[in-house]
Amino acid sequence: MENRPQLSVVVPLYNEEGNVAPLFERVEAIVTRLPQSPSYEIVAVNDGSTDATLERIRDELRRRSGVVLVNLSRNFGHQLAATAGMDTATGDAVILMDGDLQDPPELIDAFVAKWREGYDVVYAIRRSRKGESLFKVLTARLFYRIVRRMTKVDIPVDAGDFRLMSRRVVDALRGFRERHRFLRGMVSWVGYRQIGVPYDRDERHSGTTKYPLATMLRFAVDGITSFSDAPLRLTSYLGFCSSVVAFVYAIYIIVSKLLNINPLGYTPGWASTIVAVLFLGGVQLIGIGILGEYLGRVYDEVKGRPIYLISDIERSNQP
Ligand code: UDP
Ligand code: MG
Numbered sequence: 001m002e003n004r005p006q007l008s009v010v011v012p013l014y015n016e017e018g019n020v021a022p023l024f025e026r027v028e029a030i031v032t033r034l035p036q037s038p039s040y041e042i043v044a045v046n047d048g049s050t051d052a053t054l055e056r057i058r059d060e061l062r063r064r065s066g067v068v069l070v071n072l073s074r075n076f077g078h079q080l081a082a083t084a085g086m087d088t089a090t091g092d093a094v095i096l097m098d099g100d101l102q103d104p105p106e107l108i109d110a111f112v113a114k115w116r117e118g119y120d121v122v123y124a125i126r127r128s129r130k131g132e133s134l135f136k137v138l139t140a141r142l143f144y145r146i147v148r149r150m151t152k153v154d155i156p157v158d159a160g161d162f163r164l165m166s167r168r169v170v171d172a173l174r175g176f177r178e179r180h181r182f183l184r185g186m187v188s189w190v191g192y193r194q195i196g197v198p199y200d201r202d203e204r205h206s207g208t209t210k211y212p213l214a215t216m217l218r219f220a221v222d223g224i225t226s227f228s229d230a231p232l233r234l235t236s237y238l239g240f241c242s243s244v245v246a247f248v249y250a251i252y253i254i255v256s257k258l259l260n261i262n263p264l265g266y267t268p269g270w271a272s273t274i275v276a277v278l279f280l281g282g283v284q285l286i287g288i289g290i291l292g293e294y295l296g297r298v299y300d301e302v303k304g305r306p307i308y309l310i311s312d313i314e315r316s317n318q319p
Contacts, residue, residue: 005066006038007031007112008091012081013057013099014047018206020056026105028064034112043068044099045085048075058314067316073309078210079181079219080308082161086170088313095164096183101205103162110197111164120192123156123163123184124199131203136216143220147185150228155188156196163187179300179307182223189227225293232294235287242280 009027013020024042031040044057046069054071061067070088072081082096093115097103107124114122129137144157161183165173172190173183188194211219224231256262 003039005041005091006093007034007040007108008043008089008094009040009105009108010043010045010082010085010089010094010096011099012045012047012078012085013049013053014075014078014081014210015049015051015053016099016207017049017052017056019100019204020044020053020060022205023099023101023105024060024064024067026101027108030105030108034109038112039066041066041068041089041091043070043085043089045070045072045081045088047072047077047081061314061316065316069312069314071311071313073311076308078161079183079222080179082183083173083181084308084310086165087174088310089170092167093164094167094170097162098160100207102202103160104199104202107162107197107199108164114195114197115164115166118193119195120166120169121163121187121190121194123159123187123194123196125156125196126158126160126201127198129201132201139216143223147223147227150224150230151185153185153189153227155185155227156194159184159196162199166192168192177307178226179305180222180226180297182219182226185223185227221293225297229294231290235283235290238283238287242283246276 009031011023011027016023027042031038042064044060044067046054046057054069057067057069061069068088070084072084076084086094086096093112095108095111097105103124111122111124129140141158144155144159148155148157163184165187169187169190169192173186176186
């Protein structure tokens, strides 16, 4: 590639027909006004949209220069669509952002400034979130803190995927071919010099969230399982604890039988039996469930299927 652009802006889009035009408008307005006017490309990934998103992107492709359309063969999900875009992007720095304008393109200015200072990753930290339910905000806050405690990787709290990555970080990420992706964690794993810039997350420009509760949960489990094996160890800890309790109780029973005393006044009955059975049954099922989560992921990975398929790539004519 001879005329590699300096900046690539990668946007995964799934049913965002109402957002495409304003998105391109705002991104182009900001990148053309950056100091030292870097060359740029906007990589729009159509993640199997069922609305007019594809046609809207093609409209922009005809209207503007520097547009690249990556059309996936079907819907692969946000993280894989973003990966497809990053794999296609050729810029010296790659900016990943959502297509619903919740990530204000104006922040690109600050990203590029930090990159020019020599940072390899500039990620945006959500100082506030507009137009999102209290439930989503609270669960997200909790989630980032749990993941942080469970993993050895230094994943920043309250940062999404809106970020700039240098070429060497993007190249490093190309080597990660895992299917269940937690991109923000993978970027932290890579290391180099990383810095956060705070911003206020806007409301969605149009349309509805593509992350309903079930998808959010699955994404959260992906995040934890791909960066931590702590849940696997949890079962052993629980097993160890219940064994200790059982052992102490057994000694108590033996001693009280031998001495023929009954200080706790237990009646030999079903209450303690039921509690023990239910508790151990619960612990065992949780343990099997956790094993299943990891095993299912191992199964998915060993199949070694491609993680996404591109139907076609279209580029706008020369600038
Ligand atoms: N997205 C995608 N494929 C999907 C789901 C979402 O490419 O299967 C895109 C979506 O179009 C948007 C971004 O991922 O550009 C973030 O999605 P969304 O705004 O719904 O997530 P939220 O901001 O509600 O967490
Ligand atoms: Mg959004």
